[in-house]
Amino acid sequence: MPQRRSPGAESAYDRIYAVVRRIPRGRVSTYGAVARLAGLPGRARQVGYALAALRDGSSVPWHRVVNAQGRLSLARVGSPSGITQRLRLVREGVPVDGGDRVSLTSFGWKLRGRT
DNA sequence: CCACTGACGAGTG
DNA sequence: GCACTCGCCAGTG
Numbered sequence: 001m002p003q004r005r006s007p008g009a010e011s012a013y014d015r016i017y018a019v020v021r022r023i024p025r026g027r028v029s030t031y032g033a034v035a036r037l038a039g040l041p042g043r044a045r046q047v048g049y050a051l052a053a054l055r056d057g058s059s060v061p062w063h064r065v066v067n068a069q070g071r072l073s074l075a076r077v078g079s080p081s082g083i084t085q086r087l088r089l090v091r092e093g094v095p096v097d098g099g100d101r102v103s104l105t106s107f108g109w110k111l112r113g114r115t
Numbered sequence: 116c117c118a119c120t121g122a123c124g125a126g127t128g
Numbered sequence: 129g130c131a132c133t134c135g136c137c138a139g140t141g
Contacts, residue, residue, distance in 0.1 A: 012137095031123050046137055048122035065122080073122045081122085 012040055016050045023064040026093045027109040028102055030068050048073065063088040064109075066102060075100040 015038040023029050031044040040046060051062045063085040067073045072089075075082030086096050094107050 032125090035123085042124080043136060044123040045121075045135095046123090049138060050122090052122050062122080067122080068124055077122070079122075085122095 012038070012043075012046060013050045013053070015039060016047050017054075017060050020051070020060050020062060020065060023061060023109050025061075026107070028064045028066050028070075028089065028094060028104070028107055029109040030066060030104070031073075032068055033109075034065060044068075064092075066104075070101045070104040070108075072096070072100040072102075 016034060019034050019037045020029075031047045035041060035044045035047045038047070047065070051060075051065060054060055054062055067076075072082055072085050074085050082100065086100065089096055089102065094102055096102050
């Protein structure tokens with residue numbers, strides 16, 4: 001093991017993963033929102049970087065994170081995982097249109113839990 | 116150390 | 129809705 005971390009000092013990645021794990025099934029959140037909830041306002045890019053570092057089989061529901069426009073960024077960059085993301089979302093009941101977009105208005109994760 | 120890239124966001128035209 | 133700019137930060141060469 002490389003280095004031991006100081007107690008209470010979690011890495012930014014750990015906090016990001018912790019937030020993503022809290023996104024309810026059938027709902028989606030955005031990179032910016034996750035960053036903010038993780039205590040990293042303005043660092044949405046780092047959220048994307050953290051998710052990109054995830055491996056298959058991780059307990060982090062990364063497919064529930066889309067960009068601020070409601071688009072599947074993964075599909076936008078032509079990544080094959082975009083198909084997986086779309087499939088998983090639809091399977092959870094989140095409709096994805098032909099432009100790889102989801103309605104944040106209806107399915108965006110709101111802490112208020114309004115329906 | 117510098118330049119470039121990338122699962123992003125907000126602002127402007 | 130689209131194109132462009134700037135801000136942010138980690139990783140790579």
